[in-house]
Amino acid sequence: EDAEKSGYDHYMLKEIHEQPSSLRQCLRGRIDELEGTVDLPELEAIDHDGPIQFVACGTSYHAALFGAERLRTSGVDAHAFLASEYASDRVPVDEDTLVVGVTQSGETADTLRALREADRAGATTLAVTNTVASSAARECDHTLYIRAGPEIGVAATKTFASQQLALALLAFELGDEPTRGELEALRDIPGQVQTVLETTDARAVAETFVDADAYFFVGRGYHYPVALEGALKMKEITYRHAEGFAAGELKHGPLALVTERTPVFAVVTGDGETARKTIGNVKEVEARDAPVVAITDGTSDVARYADHVLEIPAVDDLGASVLANVQLQLVAYWVANLLGRSIDKPRNLAKSVTVE
Numbered sequence: 001e002d003a004e005k006s007g008y009d010h011y012m013l014k015e016i017h018e019q020p021s022s023l024r025q026c027l028r029g030r031i032d033e034l035e036g037t038v039d040l041p042e043l044e045a046i047d048h049d050g051p052i053q054f055v056a057c058g059t060s061y062h063a064a065l066f067g068a069e070r071l072r073t074s075g076v077d078a079h080a081f082l083a084s085e086y087a088s089d090r091v092p093v094d095e096d097t098l099v100v101g102v103t104q105s106g107e108t109a110d111t112l113r114a115l116r117e118a119d120r121a122g123a124t125t126l127a128v129t130n131t132v133a134s135s136a137a138r139e140c141d142h143t144l145y146i147r148a149g150p151e152i153g154v155a156a157t158k159t160f161a162s163q164q165l166a167l168a169l170l171a172f173e174l175g176d177e178p179t180r181g182e183l184e185a186l187r188d189i190p191g192q193v194q195t196v197l198e199t200t201d202a203r204a205v206a207e208t209f210v211d212a213d214a215y216f217f218v219g220r221g222y223h224y225p226v227a228l229e230g231a232l233k234m235k236e237i238t239y240r241h242a243e244g245f246a247a248g249e250l251k252h253g254p255l256a257l258v259t260e261r262t263p264v265f266a267v268v269t270g271d272g273e274t275a276r277k278t279i280g281n282v283k284e285v286e287a288r289d290a291p292v293v294a295i296t297d298g299t300s301d302v303a304r305y306a307d308h309v310l311e312i313p314a315v316d317d318l319g320a321s322v323l324a325n326v327q328l329q330l331v332a333y334w335v336a337n338l339l340g341r342s343i344d345k346p347r348n349l350a351k352s353v354t355v356e
């Protein structure tokens with residue numbers, strides 16, 4: 001087993017460090033920069049211009065939120081649903097709908113159930129999965145593989161990043177054609193993840209806050225799913241209280257929880273409207289004496305209001321959400337490591353949940 005961890009103490013850390021290569025694998029042969037096109041032959045048969053619904057659980061749901069938002073920027077009617085709530089939400093679905101199941105394992109019972117219901121209603125189904133010949137891949141009309149390679153750690157890391165990139169590719173296939181700049185931006189993400197891995201201060205931040213009462217994560221737009229995922233990673237492997245919020249929702253309740261013992265991790269990139277608004281929220285928590293950790297590319301002045309900065313390369317918001325998430329994976333990993341937790345096999349959790 002030690003040999004399989006390639007010198008890392010845990011599979012999770014190994015898998016975090018595999019992200020540059022797993023992301024390259026996700027993109028390989030799928031971007032034609034000369035032609036300026038995305039090439040996904042497995043999706044060519046999908047002729048769809050109706051609504052798109054994503055169904056997923058856990059980390060994959062956070063990727064689904066990201067994918068739906070990405071498609072909406074191309075004007076596509078796309079929404080993400082928790083697979084376990086899909087039926088009771090009474091989501092309208094018919095033969096004009098494309099239902100996309102995002103599932104690393106391809107075996108999650110809630111997600112399979114939602115996909116089967118969609119199929120019964122006449123929808124076209126697509127599995128976005130890591131697992132060849134999984135139930136989702138076999139049952140859906142179409143399959144897009146994220147090609148992340150096997151993930152052993154129960155807490156999903158590299159598969160989330162690969163889901164993000166696969167869904168960005170999907171958006172070019174189903175939404176607007178990519179520009180050359182957008183294709184270059186996608187191609188550059190693996191190398192930028194490598195930069196984050198080589199320069200991160202996540203371990204020092206984890207050491208500073210290992211005794212915190214709770215950990216809060218905030219973001220807007222593409223960074224909202226990252227806030228949710230940062231909190232989920234922290235809960236899963238540290239057993240500490242962690243919550244992710246849309247930054248604008250802080251003032252509608254969560255602010256009551258904020259103290260000098262609850263660090264707030266804020267993802268702020270670029271210096272546009274989204275960043276400005278989140279910086280406003282950062283000031284609100286700073287005024288309540290909460291320590292602020294900014295995950296930022298340094299283009300705004302958020303560092304002025306932060307106690308710690310986790311820096312990422314300056315890229316567009318889509319790429320930044322991949323990079324910011326890597327920083328948060330590492331913070332969760334190091335807090336769990338300092339607490340001596342069972343990182344690869346957290347208590348009460350399973351890699352794949354095959355009951356509803």
Ligand code: G6P
Nearest residue numbers: 058059060103104105108156350
């Ligand atoms: C379990 C795992 C999570 C995962 C979720 C969905 O709860 O512990 O890490 O995100 O299932 O799994 P899936 O295979 O459908 O992506």
